Amino acid sequence: xxxxxxxxxxxxxxxxxxxxxxxxxxxxxxxxxxxxxxxxxxxxxxxxxxxxxxxxxxxxxxxxxxxxxxxxxxxxxxxxxxxxxxxxxxxxxxxxxxxxxxxxxxxxxxxxxxxxxxxxxxxxxxxxxxxxxxxxxxxxxxxxxxxxxxxxxxxxxxxxxxxxxxxxxxxxxxxxxxxxxxxxxxxxxxxxxxxxxxxxxxxxxxxxxxxxxxxxxxxxxxxxxxxxxxxxxxxxxxxxxxxxxxxxxxxxxxxxxxxxxxxxxxxxxxxxxxxxxxxxxxxxxxxxxxxxxxxxxxxxxxxxxxxxxxxxxxxxxxxxxxxxxxxxxxxxxxxxxxxxxxxxxxxxx
Numbered sequence: 001x002x003x004x005x006x007x008x009x010x011x012x013x014x015x016x017x018x019x020x021x022x023x024x025x026x027x028x029x030x031x032x033x034x035x036x037x038x039x040x041x042x043x044x045x046x047x048x049x050x051x052x053x054x055x056x057x058x059x060x061x062x063x064x065x066x067x068x069x070x071x072x073x074x075x076x077x078x079x080x081x082x083x084x085x086x087x088x089x090x091x092x093x094x095x096x097x098x099x100x101x102x103x104x105x106x107x108x109x110x111x112x113x114x115x116x117x118x119x120x121x122x123x124x125x126x127x128x129x130x131x132x133x134x135x136x137x138x139x140x141x142x143x144x145x146x147x148x149x150x151x152x153x154x155x156x157x158x159x160x161x162x163x164x165x166x167x168x169x170x171x172x173x174x175x176x177x178x179x180x181x182x183x184x185x186x187x188x189x190x191x192x193x194x195x196x197x198x199x200x201x202x203x204x205x206x207x208x209x210x211x212x213x214x215x216x217x218x219x220x221x222x223x224x225x226x227x228x229x230x231x232x233x234x235x236x237x238x239x240x241x242x243x244x245x246x247x248x249x250x251x252x253x254x255x256x257x258x259x260x261x262x263x264x265x266x267x268x269x270x271x272x273x274x275x276x277x278x279x280x281x282x283x284x285x286x287x288x289x290x291x292x293x294x295x296x297x298x299x300x301x302x303x304x305x306x307x308x309x310x311x312x313x314x315x316x317x318x319x320x321x322x323x324x325x326x327x328x329x330x331x332x333x334x335x336x337x338x339x340x341x342x343x344x345x346x347x348x349x
Contacts (some may be wrong), residue, residue: 017197022062038344047069050106051196052086053264054204054325064169064196065184067131071116074229074248081112082261083327089312090232091118091271091332093279096225101125105196111256112176115156115164118142121284122208127151128310130198132187136164139281151195154178154186187229200311203320208241208264211324214299220345222331223267234266236298242326264326266295268343269305273334284332286312291339296324298326300345 040305041116044057048060072090082088085102100121102112109274117137123145127134136156146153156164156176163182167175187194205211206221217236228248236242242262245252252261269292272285292305294314303316312330314321331343 005077010330030275048279049204050086052103052105052202053327054202054323055106056325057106062195063105063108064192064194065105065131066131066134067106067122067126067153068102068134068178069116069118069122069136070102070112071114071174072098072100072230073174075170076114077247077250078253078255079114080177080255081109083257083259084109084328087328087330089330089332090116090126090224091119091121092282092334093283094282096227096230097331098224098230098304102197103129104133106127106206107182108183109256111177112183114167114170114174115178116173116182118146118155119281120145121282121286123151125312126153126288128307129310130196130202130310132183132192132194134183136160136188137173141281152187152190154183154190159186159311169265179310180221189212198309201308201313201320202311203322204325205322206323208297208324211297211322212299214301216298216348217295217300217345218348219297220266220295220300220343222266222333223342223344224331224333234295236295237262238240238298241297241324245329261329262327263329264324265295266326267305267328268293268339269312269330269332270335270338271332273336289315290335293339293343294321294323 045058047056047058049056050061054071058066065138073186082102084104084107086105087103089101090098106227115134118135119139120141123133123142127150131149133153138155146155161187164176164178165325167177195252219235222232231247233246237244240262242264245261245263253259253262270290274283276283289304292303292314294301294303303321306313306315
């Protein structure tokens with residue numbers, strides 16, 4: 001009798017165990033998989049590449065580029081806003097004095113200037129970049145282009161004292177400034193598009209390490225004429241991967257924040273220049289392309305530049321040359337005497 005009871009006990013126990021196992025199997029699909037390959041993927045934050053700097057960011061900047069002609073006379077230095085420019089172009093105007101075209105897209109500083117007068121080549125560059133163009137004054141050829149509606153723009157000749165403000169610490173024509181708010185007001189007033197519509201065909205390295213292929217050089221000099229006030233010296237800062245810029249012994253800083261200009265790339269483009277009037281104004285060929293030098297990551301490369309859909313673009317071996325993500329300064333110098341005379345550097349080991 002006891003053996004039968006014992007047998008019945010084991011049978012009931014077995015039934016309970018089977019029932020418990022069945023319940024576990026039913027609940028199995030609700031458990032998270034233990035296989036790493038089957039685990040739920042972790043959401044990664046989307047990153048966006050700034051079109052003119054190549055810098056990756058969590059926020060996508062869709063604002064239209066703004067191109068501002070900035071005074072580069074010694075009495076206009078230090079300028080405001082340059083540390084936030086994606087690209088700065090430096091070109092000769094007249095009398096071997098250079099002027100800057102600063103392009104802002106990823107950032108738009110609170111104050112920019114001193115703003116200076118337009119030249120036709122600045123306007124053509126702004127048009128190619130599809131940028132809203134800002135200047136204060138104009139040459140005769142520039143005025144004709146602006147009056148034709150060739151480019152969306154605002155000019156300080158029509159808004160002096162309103163959208164453009166004069167500083168009291170400097171004398172005209174070295175004291176005209178415009179704010180980011182005034183630029184936005186000007187865009188609205190002129191019914192100009194405020195969103196980017198044209199993406200440049202610029203190419204960027206994934207990291208600075210991949211850019212370190214070429215001849216090593218830690219410093220170099222770019223001349224516009226022979227005057228030291230328009231001769232730039234660049235020094236590579238290995239710890240930051242950027243270049244400092246000095247002119248006539250003075251470090252180039254941003255007046256707004258006293259920060260030095262930190263450049264990831266410096267380019268030198270040769271272009272044909274022609275003097276067109278008694279004032280010494282220049283016609284500059286920005287269509288034909290030509291010889292170029294690229295300085296980045298402590299190295300130098302001989303490349304070329306091409307006008308690609310209106311944008312002056314560095315090329316290497318038939319493709320857009322890769323830039324190091326960050327800010328870029330571009331010198332456009334005369335073909336005569338050219339890079340061989342106007343740019344000097346020593347190669348390292």
